[in-house]
Amino acid sequence: MLKMTNIAKVYRTDMVETHALRSFDLEVKTGEFVTITGPSGSGKTTFLNIAGLLEPFSSGSYQLNGVEMGALSDNQLAKARNESIGFIFQGFNLIPDLTVAENIEVPLRYRGVSRAERKSRVEEALEMVGLSARYSHLPAQLSGGQQQRVAIARAMAGKPAFLLADEPTGNLDTLMARQVMDMLESINAAGTTIVMVTHDPDLARRAQRNIQIVDGQVSDYRRFTEAPATAEA
Numbered sequence: 001m002l003k004m005t006n007i008a009k010v011y012r013t014d015m016v017e018t019h020a021l022r023s024f025d026l027e028v029k030t031g032e033f034v035t036i037t038g039p040s041g042s043g044k045t046t047f048l049n050i051a052g053l054l055e056p057f058s059s060g061s062y063q064l065n066g067v068e069m070g071a072l073s074d075n076q077l078a079k080a081r082n083e084s085i086g087f088i089f090q091g092f093n094l095i096p097d098l099t100v101a102e103n104i105e106v107p108l109r110y111r112g113v114s115r116a117e118r119k120s121r122v123e124e125a126l127e128m129v130g131l132s133a134r135y136s137h138l139p140a141q142l143s144g145g146q147q148q149r150v151a152i153a154r155a156m157a158g159k160p161a162f163l164l165a166d167e168p169t170g171n172l173d174t175l176m177a178r179q180v181m182d183m184l185e186s187i188n189a190a191g192t193t194i195v196m197v198t199h200d201p202d203l204a205r206r207a208q209r210n211i212q213i214v215d216g217q218v219s220d221y222r223r224f225t226e227a228p229a230t231a232e233a
Contacts, residue, residue, distance in 0.1 A: 002028040002051060002162065002195070007060035009046050009216075020046040021216040024060070028195055030161075033188040035204040036197045038213035044197045045166065047213065051195060052164045053081040065161070082111055086155030086192075090167035092147045094139040094154075100126070101135045104154045111158070125153035129183060145176030152183060156192075163187065165196040169203060181206055 007024040010017060021043045028034050038044050049055045050062065053069060062069040064080065072080065094103050101122050108118045126132045129149040139147055148168060155163060165184065169177035181203055188194045196207065204210045212220035 001030050001063070001065060002026075002193070003061075003063045004051075005061040005063075007050065007062060008058045009043075009050065009055075010058045019216055021050070021057070023217060026211060026218060028193060030193055031188075031191060032209065033185065033194045033207045034196070034209045034211060035207040036195065036211050036213060037199065037201070037204050038219075042213045043216040044213055046216075048164055048166055048195070048197055051162075052085050052087060053077045082107075082158070084161045086158055086160030086163045088148070088151050088155050088163065088165040088168045090170040092139070092144075092151045092171075094147055094150060096139055099136050099138060100131065100142070100150050103139070103150060104157050107154065107158055121157040121159075122153075125157040128156060128187075129153045143176070144172050145179060148172060148176070148180050149183065152180070152187075156187065161193060163192050163194045165194065167197055167199065169198065169200065177203065 004024055004026045007021055008019065009021040010019055012018075024043075024047065026047075036044050036047065046055075050057050057070070060070075064084065067080070069077065069080070095106070098106070104122045104125055105118050108121060113121070123132070126135060129152055131146060131149055131153065134142060134146065134150075139150070142150065148171075152168075163184075168184070169180050172180060177200070184194055184196065185206065194207075198204050208223065210220075210222045211218055
């Protein structure tokens with residue numbers, strides 16, 4: 001479960017103070033698929049960075065699986081991020097001179113996963129996204145949709161409880177975007193909690209809930225489908 005209560009994020013310089021998030025409250029239950037929408041500059045990326053433990057918040061409470069993140073050291077935060085959270089970005093972020101398999105393997109190396117286990121996880125992740133035949137290809141040899149599927153495989157190889165996606169279909173055409181969304185829905189159905197930022201209202205409606213952020217606050221909440229039976233309060 002992800003729970004934010006009265007979160008604020010303030011960026012300060014010598015002359016300017018910018019409130020990216022203010023009085024921000026959000027709860028995502030285990031097993032949910034939630035989309036985040038809102039205009040540019042509304043605080044969506046700041047929210048995602050805080051949720052992914054990529055940057056600290058200024059005040060408030062953020063609990064991940066019942067643990068208060070604000071009370072953890074940098075090393076503890078890094079451990080929680082590596083063990084619990086997977087990331088998918090709009091730009092794919094694949095290393096161009098590494099093969100598909102090697103790109104998926106890189107985060108597992110940093111986590112100290114054994115060679116045999118890395119090989120098994122890479123093969124399993126590629127099979128899940130339907131790219132087993134592209135094992136030794138370079139990113140430049142793949143379409144945009146295939147590259148995003150590799151990015152999804154890389155995230156899922158870490159077996160995260162939470163998957164955070166920042167505009168994962170933003171660089172894709174309509175057909176590829178739908179295919180990626182189909183894949184995310186399948187991953188969610190298998191038990192992974194997903195929070196996805198998107199500008200596409202049609203994709204936003206495919207989630208169980210949509211949260212709209214305006215001026216750093218939750219301004220609208222819509223439920224489209226019931227949360228999975230496995231969801232926990």
